[in-house]
Amino acid sequence: MEIQTLQAEPRTPHGSRAAQRLRRRGKVPAVIYGHQQAPETILVDQHALVGCLEDGAHVVTIALDGKTETCLLKDVQYDHLGIAPLHVDFARIDLTEKVRVRVALELRGTAKGQSEGGIVIQQLMDLDIECLATAIPDSIRVPINDLALDQILHVRELVLPEGVRAVADPEAIVAICREPHVQAAPTEAPAEAAAATEPEVIARGKIEEEGEAEGEKS
Amino acid sequence: MAMMPARVKFRKQQRGKMKGNATRGNYVSYGDYGLQSLEAGWVTGRQIEAGRVATTHFLRREGRVIVRIFPHKSVSGKPLEVRMGTGKGEPEFWTAVVKPGTILFEVGGVSEDIARAALQRVAHKMPVRCRFVKRRHVVG
Secondary structure (H helix, E strand, C coil): CCEEEEEEEEEEEEHHHHHHHHHHCCCEEEEEEEEEEEEEEEEEEEEHHHHHHHHCCCEEEEEECCEEEEEEEEEEEECCCCCCCEEEEEECCCCCEEEEEEEEEEEECHHHHHHHHCCCEEEECCEEEEHHHHHHCCEEECCCCCCCCCCEEHHHHCCCCCCCCCCCCCCCCEEEEEECCCCCCCCCCCCCHHHHCCCCCCCCCHHHHHHHHHHHCC | CCCCCCCCCCCCCCCCCCCCCCCCCCCCCCCCCEEEECCCCCEEEHHHHHHHHHHHHHHHCCCCCEEECCCCCEECCCCCCCCCCCCCCCCCCCEECCCCCCEEEEECCCCCHHHHHHHHHHHHHCCCEEEEEEECCCCC
């Protein structure tokens, strides 16, 4: 994927109120750190940033004060609705170095177990991988055609692209094919359950016992 | 039967405030698609159960339905034609306190069109305005 360039400006007024003013102007506060250099607080254009995020970019070039730096999109904070980015972390990287990133796992195909009445449940949605910064895959496609009923697909069984190594727990479960849970037909409800229209109060028994004890004393 | 806690320390609660936005439980965690609240409000145990039944019925037991909220709060009320005073009323129902951004329901294992149609049915049963959201893959 082609590395996109984000125009950035240095951010001088710091603090939450200054950041709010910037966001109202269509800018997003951000920070660049890493490679044992001093962190720099910057601001980037919200529209350009959202474009990068929608394209699924992991590595971007930050143009700041006439110089450019290659950075990894390390973290993005969103608002409460998950629509607008509030703050972005960029980590300085070298294009020849290996980086650790999280990419999406996509299950492809129809599992063998599905024809036998099973359903496929994806347990792991993203995978932590280590690879060259120039070779970060958009997503990892996992063919599940051979997944039989009651079979589990682990991280260690994944076939990853060349140069990509999984750093997640090899025993972690990616997907499982199992029979759907069928709700048991309602049998005769016990009398207690039928009468339970209110939850049990934890402290009630203790208070009653104490009250009785006090009554006996007097 | 409407959802309610199994055990509580106190039967009656004060009404409380619903200020601010959701800072947790505000993104799709378990399924692929979700229903997000756009307003603050109380969602009763009956409404949650109605939503769950509507989705499960529409999906015909395909895929997975995850309910992300639970009615932890009791709401008390006085019976009709009773004079004010003589103490707080008895608990009438249980509600979940929902803030803007809270994910109410999630659906997984089905296509987007089916999930959208299923969650649309749930949205009609909710007392708050809702929107359909997709899982966002984590950056970094």
